[in-house]
Amino acid sequence: MKAYKRDGVDINPLVLIQLPDRKGSSEDRLRERVERILKDEHGITTEKGNNKLAVWLSGEHINKEDVERNDNSVEVLIFKQTPALGWDCPRAQILVLFREWHSQVFSIQTVGRIMRMPEPDKGYYENDPLNYAYVCTNLNDIDIQEDIARKYITIYTSRRKKQYQSISLTSYHTVRHREKTRLSPEFTDIFLKTAEDLGLAKKINKKEEHTSQTLISDWHTENINLAGAGMVKEATTQYAVGNIDLQRYFDFFVRRSLRHFYPEDRTVGRVKTTIYKFLSTN
Incomplete structure (x- = not known):
């Protein structure tokens, strides 16, 4: 942020924090720990009047409105899955990834979120650090994988003809065996x-x-x-x-x-x- 200000550019860089998919209570504790550190050490919260933290999770959207704007006040966005296809936030410049319980593979789509220039019409900046994207992680190695669906999957929609009558099907189920x-x-x-x-x-x-x-x-x-x-x-x-x-x-x-x-x-x-x-x- 200081580098942008020194160059007289009105851009508030965004940090993306990708949490592991929830497999148990340990992921919940990780999120609580991240939010506590952001609040106690950096003064970043979702609270009204602060609005520096945004959350984009399934069924939970906080401070996400207009987060794509270069001058938006949100400084950190917490998410799990890669943001929706087509979501574009050029001011996103730092990606934080945590080690998961299974082997980690970098998605080009995820890394690509922080590789866009916030002012593409102006090209690169004279201050070289502003031309780079940064990944902060506790991984000991990386593996890059192209998004498998790109150019390979075509969706066709079929609809039932109106001339057919409604069909009644008998429902069957098995008794749940918790063991x-x-x-x-x-x-x-x-x-x-x-x-x-x-x-x-x-x-x-x-x-x-x-x-x-x-x-x-x-x-x-x-x-x-x-x-x-x-x-x-x-x-x-x-x-x-x-x-x-x-x-x-x-x-x-x-x-x-x-x-x-x-x-x-x-x-x-x-x-x-x-x-x-x-x-x-x-």
């Missing part, structure tokens, strides 16, 4: 008994160790289409993982292990509680 998507309470006893039989406690090193994580750091490219997995290895750094991030990684590990069979929050919680119980008694 098919949820671990039973017996899981804890079975796990602890199996762990004892296998001598699992003797195979685990529980000594406290510092955990580090590799992150992309100060990497840039002139052509996003040439970027791909493995191309940022020389632009990475190590940082110590704190308790909050360590808890999130553990949550992701449990959820990823259960995703094909028991994906519900209640089951994830049961597995975590079981592991805690095992570690506290061994």
Whole structure:
């Protein structure tokens, strides 16, 4: 913003924060944490009179009106899925992405949101940093994927002829079996008994160790289409993982292990509680 003001340009750059799709309560806590940091450390909220934060989520639109205008007061937009096709906000210049519980693939459509020039008729700016888009993420690598639907899908609409009479169909349903998507309470006893039989406690090193994580750091490219997995290895750094991030990684590990069979929050919680119980008694 200061760079634009120094150049006498009336543009309020926009930060896009893409939250992971909701798979459980951990994503809700992440959003709460992001909004708390924006409010406490930067004075950015959705509150009337502030209006610096906008939210574009399913069933929740806050301060989204005229957010595309270059001089709009909104400084940060929180969303999950890529904004609607055709949505254009040239002042969007920074994209914040969080690590998800599954492998992350960059969408050209998503990255393209921050690659437009806010004043295309004037071309590039003399102040070079204004000519770049920026991605802030805790990923350790990236993979670029073209949007699969582009130029490949054609939609045809068919309608039922009026000459046909209405059709009545019998509805059938099966009784819901919760045990098919949820671990039973017996899981804890079975796990602890199996762990004892296998001598699992003797195979685990529980000594406290510092955990580090590799992150992309100060990497840039002139052509996003040439970027791909493995191309940022020389632009990475190590940082110590704190308790909050360590808890999130553990949550992701449990959820990823259960995703094909028991994906519900209640089951994830049961597995975590079981592991805690095992570690506290061994």
